[in-house]
Amino acid sequence: MRIGCPREIKNQEYRVGMTPAAARDAVAAGHEVVIEAGAGVGAGFADEDYTAAGASILDTAEEVFETAEMVVKVKEPQAEERARLREGQILFTYLHLAADRPQTEDLMKSGVTAIAYETVTDRAGGLPLLAPMSEVAGRLAPQVGAWTLQKANGGRGVLMGGVPGVGPAKVAVIGGGVVGTHAARIAAGMGAEVTVLDKSLPRMRYLDDVFGSTFRVRYASGENTEELVAESDMVIGAVLIPGAAAPKLVTREQLGSMKPGAAIVDVAIDQGGCFETSKATTHDDPIYEVDGIMHYCVANMPGAVARTSTIALGNATMPFMLAIANKGWKQACADDPHLLAGLNTHAGHLTYEAVGRALDIEVSAPADMVG
Structure with a gap:
Protein backbone atom coordinates (compact mmCIF):
# COMPACT_ATOMS: atom_id res chain seq x y z
CA MET A 1 0.00 0.00 0.00
CA ARG A 2 1.15 3.56 -0.64
CA ILE A 3 0.95 5.49 2.64
CA GLY A 4 1.11 9.27 2.50
CA CYS A 5 1.77 11.79 5.26
CA PRO A 6 1.24 15.49 4.48
CA ARG A 7 2.43 18.45 6.52
CA GLU A 8 -0.17 19.66 9.02
CA ILE A 9 -1.64 23.04 8.05
CA LYS A 10 -3.87 23.82 11.03
CA ASN A 11 -2.78 27.00 12.80
CA GLN A 12 0.27 26.44 15.03
CA GLU A 13 0.17 22.67 14.50
CA TYR A 14 3.71 21.26 14.53
CA ARG A 15 3.01 17.55 15.00
CA VAL A 16 3.33 15.09 12.13
CA GLY A 17 1.27 11.98 11.45
CA MET A 18 4.15 9.59 10.92
CA THR A 19 7.52 9.35 12.65
CA PRO A 20 10.62 8.08 10.84
CA ALA A 21 10.37 4.96 13.03
CA ALA A 22 6.84 4.29 11.76
CA ALA A 23 7.97 4.91 8.19
CA ARG A 24 10.81 2.42 8.64
CA ASP A 25 8.46 -0.28 9.92
CA ALA A 26 5.99 0.34 7.09
CA VAL A 27 8.72 0.09 4.46
CA ALA A 28 10.07 -3.07 6.11
CA ALA A 29 6.58 -4.55 5.80
CA GLY A 30 6.67 -3.97 2.05
CA HIS A 31 4.77 -0.70 1.80
CA GLU A 32 5.68 2.55 0.07
CA VAL A 33 5.77 5.69 2.21
CA VAL A 34 5.63 9.24 0.86
CA ILE A 35 6.12 12.28 3.06
CA GLU A 36 5.52 15.92 2.15
CA ALA A 37 8.73 17.94 2.26
CA GLY A 38 9.17 19.55 5.67
CA ALA A 39 6.28 17.65 7.27
CA GLY A 40 8.31 16.58 10.30
CA VAL A 41 10.40 19.69 10.87
CA GLY A 42 8.12 21.09 13.59
CA ALA A 43 8.52 17.89 15.58
CA GLY A 44 12.27 17.78 15.06
CA PHE A 45 12.37 15.28 12.19
CA ALA A 46 14.27 16.30 9.04
CA ASP A 47 13.45 15.03 5.56
CA GLU A 48 16.73 13.11 5.71
CA ASP A 49 15.41 11.15 8.69
CA TYR A 50 12.57 9.89 6.54
CA THR A 51 14.69 9.08 3.50
CA ALA A 52 17.06 7.15 5.78
CA ALA A 53 14.02 5.14 6.86
CA GLY A 54 13.21 4.31 3.24
CA ALA A 55 10.47 6.88 2.60
CA SER A 56 10.25 9.20 -0.40
CA ILE A 57 9.88 12.96 -0.11
CA LEU A 58 7.30 14.74 -2.27
CA ASP A 59 7.33 18.48 -2.83
CA THR A 60 3.67 19.26 -2.23
CA ALA A 61 0.63 18.14 -0.28
CA GLU A 62 -1.24 17.81 -3.58
CA GLU A 63 1.15 15.06 -4.65
CA VAL A 64 0.73 13.23 -1.35
CA PHE A 65 -3.08 13.30 -1.46
CA GLU A 66 -3.19 12.47 -5.17
CA THR A 67 -1.00 9.38 -4.96
CA ALA A 68 -1.57 7.94 -1.47
CA GLU A 69 -3.95 5.06 -0.89
CA MET A 70 -3.95 5.85 2.82
CA VAL A 71 -3.39 9.34 4.22
CA VAL A 72 -2.07 9.44 7.79
CA LYS A 73 -2.39 12.73 9.67
CA VAL A 74 -2.74 14.18 13.15
CA LYS A 75 -5.50 16.81 13.02
CA GLU A 76 -8.78 16.74 11.18
CA PRO A 77 -8.40 17.62 7.49
CA GLN A 78 -8.89 21.30 6.81
CA ALA A 79 -11.24 22.45 4.04
CA GLU A 80 -8.55 22.55 1.35
CA GLU A 81 -7.38 19.08 2.37
CA ARG A 82 -10.89 17.66 2.34
CA ALA A 83 -11.26 18.84 -1.25
CA ARG A 84 -8.39 16.50 -2.19
CA LEU A 85 -9.88 13.35 -0.65
CA ARG A 86 -11.55 10.76 -2.87
CA GLU A 87 -13.62 7.60 -2.72
CA GLY A 88 -11.53 4.49 -2.24
CA GLN A 89 -8.93 6.40 -0.23
CA ILE A 90 -8.35 5.78 3.50
CA LEU A 91 -7.98 8.68 5.94
CA PHE A 92 -6.47 7.79 9.33
CA THR A 93 -6.39 10.73 11.76
CA TYR A 94 -8.23 12.56 14.53
CA LEU A 95 -11.63 13.78 13.30
CA HIS A 96 -13.85 14.92 16.22
CA LEU A 97 -16.88 15.07 13.92
CA ALA A 98 -19.62 15.55 16.51
CA ALA A 99 -18.83 19.26 16.82
CA ASP A 100 -18.02 19.80 13.13
CA ARG A 101 -20.87 19.49 10.62
CA PRO A 102 -18.95 21.02 7.66
CA GLN A 103 -16.17 18.45 8.01
CA THR A 104 -18.64 15.59 8.40
CA GLU A 105 -20.54 16.60 5.28
CA ASP A 106 -17.34 17.06 3.28
CA LEU A 107 -16.01 13.64 4.25
CA MET A 108 -19.30 12.01 3.30
CA LYS A 109 -19.36 13.89 0.01
CA SER A 110 -15.79 12.82 -0.82
CA GLY A 111 -16.61 9.14 -0.28
CA VAL A 112 -13.39 8.65 1.70
CA THR A 113 -13.07 5.85 4.25
CA ALA A 114 -12.30 7.83 7.40
CA ILE A 115 -11.06 6.06 10.52
CA ALA A 116 -10.86 8.32 13.57
CA TYR A 117 -8.15 7.85 16.16
CA GLU A 118 -10.42 9.08 18.93
CA THR A 119 -13.07 6.35 18.52
CA VAL A 120 -10.80 3.29 18.17
CA THR A 121 -11.30 1.22 21.33
CA ASP A 122 -9.51 -1.51 23.28
CA ARG A 123 -10.50 -4.56 25.29
CA ALA A 124 -10.62 -2.58 28.52
CA GLY A 125 -13.08 -0.08 27.05
CA GLY A 126 -10.41 2.58 26.69
CA LEU A 127 -9.44 4.75 23.75
CA PRO A 128 -5.83 3.78 23.01
CA LEU A 129 -5.21 6.30 20.24
CA LEU A 130 -6.74 9.19 22.15
CA ASN A 300 -4.76 21.42 19.63
CA MET A 301 -3.03 21.81 22.98
CA PRO A 302 -0.56 18.92 22.43
CA GLY A 303 0.76 20.74 19.35
CA ALA A 304 2.64 23.03 21.74
CA VAL A 305 4.93 20.11 22.64
CA ALA A 306 5.09 18.69 19.16
CA ARG A 307 8.00 16.30 19.52
CA THR A 308 6.76 14.59 22.67
CA SER A 309 3.23 14.43 21.24
CA THR A 310 4.31 13.09 17.84
CA ILE A 311 6.39 10.28 19.30
CA ALA A 312 3.69 9.34 21.82
CA LEU A 313 1.01 9.32 19.12
CA GLY A 314 3.19 7.38 16.68
CA ASN A 315 3.82 4.68 19.28
CA ALA A 316 0.06 4.18 19.62
CA THR A 317 -1.07 4.48 15.99
CA MET A 318 1.67 2.47 14.28
CA PRO A 319 0.27 -1.04 14.96
CA PHE A 320 -3.16 -0.03 13.64
CA MET A 321 -1.69 1.74 10.62
CA LEU A 322 0.31 -1.37 9.73
CA ALA A 323 -2.74 -3.62 10.19
CA ILE A 324 -4.71 -1.46 7.74
CA ALA A 325 -1.83 -1.40 5.25
CA ASN A 326 -1.08 -5.12 5.54
CA LYS A 327 -4.65 -6.40 5.31
CA GLY A 328 -6.61 -3.57 3.70
CA TRP A 329 -9.05 -1.60 5.82
CA LYS A 330 -11.99 -4.00 5.40
CA GLN A 331 -10.14 -7.10 6.53
CA ALA A 332 -8.34 -5.22 9.28
CA CYS A 333 -11.67 -3.94 10.65
CA ALA A 334 -13.33 -7.32 10.22
CA ASP A 335 -10.53 -8.93 12.24
CA ASP A 336 -10.51 -6.26 14.94
CA PRO A 337 -13.80 -4.87 16.25
CA HIS A 338 -11.86 -2.21 18.17
CA LEU A 339 -10.47 -0.81 14.91
CA LEU A 340 -13.94 -1.08 13.36
CA ALA A 341 -15.15 1.24 16.13
CA GLY A 342 -12.92 3.88 14.57
CA LEU A 343 -14.78 3.85 11.25
CA ASN A 344 -16.65 7.17 10.99
CA THR A 345 -17.42 7.51 7.26
CA HIS A 346 -17.27 5.24 4.21
CA ALA A 347 -18.42 5.78 0.62
CA GLY A 348 -20.77 8.59 1.57
CA HIS A 349 -22.16 6.89 4.68
CA LEU A 350 -21.80 8.14 8.25
CA THR A 351 -20.97 5.13 10.42
CA TYR A 352 -20.59 6.45 13.97
CA GLU A 353 -23.76 6.58 16.05
CA ALA A 354 -22.78 9.36 18.47
CA VAL A 355 -21.91 11.69 15.59
CA GLY A 356 -25.23 10.95 13.92
CA ARG A 357 -27.09 11.84 17.11
CA ALA A 358 -25.12 15.04 17.58
CA LEU A 359 -25.63 16.23 13.99
CA ASP A 360 -29.00 14.59 13.23
CA ILE A 361 -27.57 12.60 10.31
CA GLU A 362 -28.66 9.08 9.38
CA VAL A 363 -26.11 6.45 10.41
CA SER A 364 -25.22 3.18 8.70
CA ALA A 365 -23.98 0.22 10.73
CA PRO A 366 -20.19 -0.01 10.42
CA ALA A 367 -20.39 -3.82 10.27
CA ASP A 368 -22.41 -3.49 7.06
CA MET A 369 -19.51 -1.61 5.45
CA VAL A 370 -17.08 -4.52 5.85
CA GLY A 371 -19.50 -7.30 4.93
Whole structure:
Protein backbone atom coordinates (compact mmCIF):
# COMPACT_ATOMS: atom_id res chain seq x y z
CA MET A 1 0.00 0.00 0.00
CA ARG A 2 1.15 3.56 -0.64
CA ILE A 3 0.95 5.49 2.64
CA GLY A 4 1.11 9.27 2.50
CA CYS A 5 1.77 11.79 5.26
CA PRO A 6 1.24 15.49 4.48
CA ARG A 7 2.43 18.45 6.52
CA GLU A 8 -0.17 19.66 9.02
CA ILE A 9 -1.64 23.04 8.05
CA LYS A 10 -3.87 23.82 11.03
CA ASN A 11 -2.78 27.00 12.80
CA GLN A 12 0.27 26.44 15.03
CA GLU A 13 0.17 22.67 14.50
CA TYR A 14 3.71 21.26 14.53
CA ARG A 15 3.01 17.55 15.00
CA VAL A 16 3.33 15.09 12.13
CA GLY A 17 1.27 11.98 11.45
CA MET A 18 4.15 9.59 10.92
CA THR A 19 7.52 9.35 12.65
CA PRO A 20 10.62 8.08 10.84
CA ALA A 21 10.37 4.96 13.03
CA ALA A 22 6.84 4.29 11.76
CA ALA A 23 7.97 4.91 8.19
CA ARG A 24 10.81 2.42 8.64
CA ASP A 25 8.46 -0.28 9.92
CA ALA A 26 5.99 0.34 7.09
CA VAL A 27 8.72 0.09 4.46
CA ALA A 28 10.07 -3.07 6.11
CA ALA A 29 6.58 -4.55 5.80
CA GLY A 30 6.67 -3.97 2.05
CA HIS A 31 4.77 -0.70 1.80
CA GLU A 32 5.68 2.55 0.07
CA VAL A 33 5.77 5.69 2.21
CA VAL A 34 5.63 9.24 0.86
CA ILE A 35 6.12 12.28 3.06
CA GLU A 36 5.52 15.92 2.15
CA ALA A 37 8.73 17.94 2.26
CA GLY A 38 9.17 19.55 5.67
CA ALA A 39 6.28 17.65 7.27
CA GLY A 40 8.31 16.58 10.30
CA VAL A 41 10.40 19.69 10.87
CA GLY A 42 8.12 21.09 13.59
CA ALA A 43 8.52 17.89 15.58
CA GLY A 44 12.27 17.78 15.06
CA PHE A 45 12.37 15.28 12.19
CA ALA A 46 14.27 16.30 9.04
CA ASP A 47 13.45 15.03 5.56
CA GLU A 48 16.73 13.11 5.71
CA ASP A 49 15.41 11.15 8.69
CA TYR A 50 12.57 9.89 6.54
CA THR A 51 14.69 9.08 3.50
CA ALA A 52 17.06 7.15 5.78
CA ALA A 53 14.02 5.14 6.86
CA GLY A 54 13.21 4.31 3.24
CA ALA A 55 10.47 6.88 2.60
CA SER A 56 10.25 9.20 -0.40
CA ILE A 57 9.88 12.96 -0.11
CA LEU A 58 7.30 14.74 -2.27
CA ASP A 59 7.33 18.48 -2.83
CA THR A 60 3.67 19.26 -2.23
CA ALA A 61 0.63 18.14 -0.28
CA GLU A 62 -1.24 17.81 -3.58
CA GLU A 63 1.15 15.06 -4.65
CA VAL A 64 0.73 13.23 -1.35
CA PHE A 65 -3.08 13.30 -1.46
CA GLU A 66 -3.19 12.47 -5.17
CA THR A 67 -1.00 9.38 -4.96
CA ALA A 68 -1.57 7.94 -1.47
CA GLU A 69 -3.95 5.06 -0.89
CA MET A 70 -3.95 5.85 2.82
CA VAL A 71 -3.39 9.34 4.22
CA VAL A 72 -2.07 9.44 7.79
CA LYS A 73 -2.39 12.73 9.67
CA VAL A 74 -2.74 14.18 13.15
CA LYS A 75 -5.50 16.81 13.02
CA GLU A 76 -8.78 16.74 11.18
CA PRO A 77 -8.40 17.62 7.49
CA GLN A 78 -8.89 21.30 6.81
CA ALA A 79 -11.24 22.45 4.04
CA GLU A 80 -8.55 22.55 1.35
CA GLU A 81 -7.38 19.08 2.37
CA ARG A 82 -10.89 17.66 2.34
CA ALA A 83 -11.26 18.84 -1.25
CA ARG A 84 -8.39 16.50 -2.19
CA LEU A 85 -9.88 13.35 -0.65
CA ARG A 86 -11.55 10.76 -2.87
CA GLU A 87 -13.62 7.60 -2.72
CA GLY A 88 -11.53 4.49 -2.24
CA GLN A 89 -8.93 6.40 -0.23
CA ILE A 90 -8.35 5.78 3.50
CA LEU A 91 -7.98 8.68 5.94
CA PHE A 92 -6.47 7.79 9.33
CA THR A 93 -6.39 10.73 11.76
CA TYR A 94 -8.23 12.56 14.53
CA LEU A 95 -11.63 13.78 13.30
CA HIS A 96 -13.85 14.92 16.22
CA LEU A 97 -16.88 15.07 13.92
CA ALA A 98 -19.62 15.55 16.51
CA ALA A 99 -18.83 19.26 16.82
CA ASP A 100 -18.02 19.80 13.13
CA ARG A 101 -20.87 19.49 10.62
CA PRO A 102 -18.95 21.02 7.66
CA GLN A 103 -16.17 18.45 8.01
CA THR A 104 -18.64 15.59 8.40
CA GLU A 105 -20.54 16.60 5.28
CA ASP A 106 -17.34 17.06 3.28
CA LEU A 107 -16.01 13.64 4.25
CA MET A 108 -19.30 12.01 3.30
CA LYS A 109 -19.36 13.89 0.01
CA SER A 110 -15.79 12.82 -0.82
CA GLY A 111 -16.61 9.14 -0.28
CA VAL A 112 -13.39 8.65 1.70
CA THR A 113 -13.07 5.85 4.25
CA ALA A 114 -12.30 7.83 7.40
CA ILE A 115 -11.06 6.06 10.52
CA ALA A 116 -10.86 8.32 13.57
CA TYR A 117 -8.15 7.85 16.16
CA GLU A 118 -10.42 9.08 18.93
CA THR A 119 -13.07 6.35 18.52
CA VAL A 120 -10.80 3.29 18.17
CA THR A 121 -11.30 1.22 21.33
CA ASP A 122 -9.51 -1.51 23.28
CA ARG A 123 -10.50 -4.56 25.29
CA ALA A 124 -10.62 -2.58 28.52
CA GLY A 125 -13.08 -0.08 27.05
CA GLY A 126 -10.41 2.58 26.69
CA LEU A 127 -9.44 4.75 23.75
CA PRO A 128 -5.83 3.78 23.01
CA LEU A 129 -5.21 6.30 20.24
CA LEU A 130 -6.74 9.19 22.15
CA ALA A 131 -5.01 8.34 25.43
CA PRO A 132 -1.51 9.61 24.51
CA MET A 133 -2.81 13.04 23.55
CA SER A 134 -5.14 13.06 26.56
CA GLU A 135 -2.12 12.43 28.75
CA VAL A 136 -0.22 15.28 27.10
CA ALA A 137 -3.18 17.69 27.21
CA GLY A 138 -3.92 16.77 30.82
CA ARG A 139 -0.34 17.46 31.88
CA LEU A 140 -0.30 20.72 29.92
CA ALA A 141 -3.59 22.02 31.31
CA PRO A 142 -2.29 23.17 34.74
CA GLN A 143 0.80 24.62 33.06
CA VAL A 144 -1.19 26.79 30.63
CA GLY A 145 -3.74 27.50 33.34
CA ALA A 146 -1.00 28.80 35.63
CA TRP A 147 0.16 31.07 32.81
CA THR A 148 -3.41 32.26 32.25
CA LEU A 149 -3.69 33.10 35.97
CA GLN A 150 -0.80 35.56 35.71
CA LYS A 151 -1.95 39.16 36.08
CA ALA A 152 -0.32 40.22 32.81
CA ASN A 153 -2.62 37.77 31.02
CA GLY A 154 -5.77 39.04 32.75
CA GLY A 155 -5.77 36.45 35.50
CA ARG A 156 -6.11 36.74 39.27
CA GLY A 157 -2.38 36.90 39.85
CA VAL A 158 -2.34 33.72 41.93
CA LEU A 159 0.71 31.45 42.18
CA MET A 160 -0.17 27.75 41.96
CA GLY A 161 1.85 26.67 44.98
CA GLY A 162 1.61 29.86 46.99
CA VAL A 163 4.51 30.77 49.28
CA PRO A 164 5.05 30.47 53.04
CA GLY A 165 2.23 32.40 54.67
CA VAL A 166 0.14 32.59 51.46
CA GLY A 167 -2.16 29.75 50.44
CA PRO A 168 -1.95 27.91 47.12
CA ALA A 169 -4.30 28.19 44.17
CA LYS A 170 -7.51 26.17 44.32
CA VAL A 171 -8.03 24.00 41.25
CA ALA A 172 -11.16 22.05 40.27
CA VAL A 173 -10.86 19.34 37.64
CA ILE A 174 -14.17 18.26 36.12
CA GLY A 175 -13.76 14.66 34.99
CA GLY A 176 -11.55 11.96 36.46
CA GLY A 177 -10.56 10.11 33.28
CA VAL A 178 -7.18 10.17 31.56
CA VAL A 179 -7.11 13.95 31.05
CA GLY A 180 -8.42 14.75 34.51
CA THR A 181 -6.11 12.35 36.32
CA HIS A 182 -3.00 13.72 34.64
CA ALA A 183 -4.16 17.31 35.14
CA ALA A 184 -4.80 16.69 38.82
CA ARG A 185 -1.39 15.04 39.32
CA ILE A 186 0.48 17.93 37.74
CA ALA A 187 -1.58 20.64 39.47
CA ALA A 188 -1.02 18.96 42.81
CA GLY A 189 2.66 18.61 41.99
CA MET A 190 2.78 22.37 41.41
CA GLY A 191 1.54 22.79 44.96
CA ALA A 192 -2.10 23.64 44.23
CA GLU A 193 -5.06 22.49 46.29
CA VAL A 194 -6.83 20.17 43.84
CA THR A 195 -10.28 18.57 43.76
CA VAL A 196 -11.41 16.16 41.03
CA LEU A 197 -15.11 15.80 40.24
CA ASP A 198 -16.47 12.61 38.68
CA LYS A 199 -19.75 10.66 38.57
CA SER A 200 -18.31 7.15 38.40
CA LEU A 201 -18.08 5.61 41.85
CA PRO A 202 -15.58 2.94 40.71
CA ARG A 203 -13.39 5.66 39.18
CA MET A 204 -13.56 7.76 42.34
CA ARG A 205 -12.57 4.74 44.43
CA TYR A 206 -9.67 4.07 42.06
CA LEU A 207 -8.43 7.66 42.28
CA ASP A 208 -8.73 7.66 46.06
CA ASP A 209 -6.92 4.32 46.38
CA VAL A 210 -4.08 5.25 44.02
CA PHE A 211 -3.54 8.92 44.82
CA GLY A 212 -4.71 9.11 48.42
CA SER A 213 -4.17 12.61 49.78
CA THR A 214 -2.45 13.93 46.62
CA PHE A 215 -5.78 15.47 45.64
CA ARG A 216 -9.38 15.27 46.81
CA VAL A 217 -12.16 13.46 44.94
CA ARG A 218 -15.82 14.49 45.08
CA TYR A 219 -18.99 13.35 43.35
CA ALA A 220 -19.90 15.56 40.40
CA SER A 221 -23.40 16.52 41.48
CA GLY A 222 -24.74 19.84 40.26
CA GLU A 223 -24.45 21.26 43.77
CA ASN A 224 -20.84 20.15 44.25
CA THR A 225 -19.87 21.41 40.81
CA GLU A 226 -21.39 24.84 41.43
CA GLU A 227 -19.69 25.08 44.82
CA LEU A 228 -16.23 24.15 43.54
CA VAL A 229 -16.46 26.32 40.42
CA ALA A 230 -17.31 29.30 42.62
CA GLU A 231 -14.40 28.84 45.01
CA SER A 232 -11.69 27.82 42.53
CA ASP A 233 -8.96 29.93 40.98
CA MET A 234 -8.75 27.51 38.06
CA VAL A 235 -11.30 25.10 36.57
CA ILE A 236 -10.12 22.44 34.12
CA GLY A 237 -12.75 20.81 31.90
CA ALA A 238 -11.75 17.21 31.25
CA VAL A 239 -15.01 15.47 30.34
CA LEU A 240 -15.20 13.08 27.38
CA ILE A 241 -18.06 11.14 25.85
CA PRO A 242 -16.38 9.05 23.11
CA GLY A 243 -17.14 10.43 19.68
CA ALA A 244 -19.92 12.68 20.96
CA ALA A 245 -20.20 16.39 21.70
CA ALA A 246 -19.02 17.32 25.18
CA PRO A 247 -21.80 18.10 27.68
CA LYS A 248 -22.09 21.72 28.86
CA LEU A 249 -21.42 21.45 32.58
CA VAL A 250 -20.82 25.10 33.52
CA THR A 251 -23.24 27.77 32.33
CA ARG A 252 -22.53 31.42 31.62
CA GLU A 253 -24.67 32.33 34.60
CA GLN A 254 -22.33 30.34 36.84
CA LEU A 255 -19.39 32.49 35.73
CA GLY A 256 -20.91 35.24 37.84
CA SER A 257 -20.18 33.20 40.97
CA MET A 258 -16.51 32.76 40.09
CA LYS A 259 -13.64 34.88 41.36
CA PRO A 260 -12.74 37.73 38.99
CA GLY A 261 -9.73 36.70 36.91
CA ALA A 262 -10.22 32.98 37.54
CA ALA A 263 -9.03 30.72 34.72
CA ILE A 264 -10.98 28.15 32.74
CA VAL A 265 -9.01 25.57 30.72
CA ASP A 266 -11.32 23.57 28.43
CA VAL A 267 -9.50 20.45 27.28
CA ALA A 268 -12.77 19.15 25.78
CA ILE A 269 -12.89 21.95 23.20
CA ASP A 270 -12.17 19.53 20.33
CA GLN A 271 -15.58 18.05 21.06
CA GLY A 272 -17.29 21.43 21.44
CA GLY A 273 -16.19 22.20 24.99
CA CYS A 274 -17.80 21.55 28.37
CA PHE A 275 -18.34 25.20 29.34
CA GLU A 276 -21.21 27.14 27.79
CA THR A 277 -18.87 30.06 27.07
CA SER A 278 -16.13 28.00 25.40
CA LYS A 279 -15.02 28.68 21.84
CA ALA A 280 -11.98 27.23 20.12
CA THR A 281 -8.82 29.35 20.14
CA THR A 282 -5.31 28.89 18.76
CA HIS A 283 -1.80 29.02 20.15
CA ASP A 284 -1.47 32.42 18.41
CA ASP A 285 -4.26 33.92 20.52
CA PRO A 286 -5.15 31.37 23.20
CA ILE A 287 -7.00 33.40 25.84
CA TYR A 288 -10.20 35.42 25.87
CA GLU A 289 -12.34 36.90 28.62
CA VAL A 290 -16.04 36.45 29.34
CA ASP A 291 -17.63 38.21 32.32
CA GLY A 292 -14.24 38.67 33.95
CA ILE A 293 -13.26 35.00 33.64
CA MET A 294 -10.25 34.08 31.51
CA HIS A 295 -10.77 31.19 29.06
CA TYR A 296 -7.99 29.04 27.56
CA CYS A 297 -9.58 26.90 24.83
CA VAL A 298 -6.85 25.90 22.37
CA ALA A 299 -8.14 23.06 20.22
CA ASN A 300 -4.76 21.42 19.63
CA MET A 301 -3.03 21.81 22.98
CA PRO A 302 -0.56 18.92 22.43
CA GLY A 303 0.76 20.74 19.35
CA ALA A 304 2.64 23.03 21.74
CA VAL A 305 4.93 20.11 22.64
CA ALA A 306 5.09 18.69 19.16
CA ARG A 307 8.00 16.30 19.52
CA THR A 308 6.76 14.59 22.67
CA SER A 309 3.23 14.43 21.24
CA THR A 310 4.31 13.09 17.84
CA ILE A 311 6.39 10.28 19.30
CA ALA A 312 3.69 9.34 21.82
CA LEU A 313 1.01 9.32 19.12
CA GLY A 314 3.19 7.38 16.68
CA ASN A 315 3.82 4.68 19.28
CA ALA A 316 0.06 4.18 19.62
CA THR A 317 -1.07 4.48 15.99
CA MET A 318 1.67 2.47 14.28
CA PRO A 319 0.27 -1.04 14.96
CA PHE A 320 -3.16 -0.03 13.64
CA MET A 321 -1.69 1.74 10.62
CA LEU A 322 0.31 -1.37 9.73
CA ALA A 323 -2.74 -3.62 10.19
CA ILE A 324 -4.71 -1.46 7.74
CA ALA A 325 -1.83 -1.40 5.25
CA ASN A 326 -1.08 -5.12 5.54
CA LYS A 327 -4.65 -6.40 5.31
CA GLY A 328 -6.61 -3.57 3.70
CA TRP A 329 -9.05 -1.60 5.82
CA LYS A 330 -11.99 -4.00 5.40
CA GLN A 331 -10.14 -7.10 6.53
CA ALA A 332 -8.34 -5.22 9.28
CA CYS A 333 -11.67 -3.94 10.65
CA ALA A 334 -13.33 -7.32 10.22
CA ASP A 335 -10.53 -8.93 12.24
CA ASP A 336 -10.51 -6.26 14.94
CA PRO A 337 -13.80 -4.87 16.25
CA HIS A 338 -11.86 -2.21 18.17
CA LEU A 339 -10.47 -0.81 14.91
CA LEU A 340 -13.94 -1.08 13.36
CA ALA A 341 -15.15 1.24 16.13
CA GLY A 342 -12.92 3.88 14.57
CA LEU A 343 -14.78 3.85 11.25
CA ASN A 344 -16.65 7.17 10.99
CA THR A 345 -17.42 7.51 7.26
CA HIS A 346 -17.27 5.24 4.21
CA ALA A 347 -18.42 5.78 0.62
CA GLY A 348 -20.77 8.59 1.57
CA HIS A 349 -22.16 6.89 4.68
CA LEU A 350 -21.80 8.14 8.25
CA THR A 351 -20.97 5.13 10.42
CA TYR A 352 -20.59 6.45 13.97
CA GLU A 353 -23.76 6.58 16.05
CA ALA A 354 -22.78 9.36 18.47
CA VAL A 355 -21.91 11.69 15.59
CA GLY A 356 -25.23 10.95 13.92
CA ARG A 357 -27.09 11.84 17.11
CA ALA A 358 -25.12 15.04 17.58
CA LEU A 359 -25.63 16.23 13.99
CA ASP A 360 -29.00 14.59 13.23
CA ILE A 361 -27.57 12.60 10.31
CA GLU A 362 -28.66 9.08 9.38
CA VAL A 363 -26.11 6.45 10.41
CA SER A 364 -25.22 3.18 8.70
CA ALA A 365 -23.98 0.22 10.73
CA PRO A 366 -20.19 -0.01 10.42
CA ALA A 367 -20.39 -3.82 10.27
CA ASP A 368 -22.41 -3.49 7.06
CA MET A 369 -19.51 -1.61 5.45
CA VAL A 370 -17.08 -4.52 5.85
CA GLY A 371 -19.50 -7.30 4.93
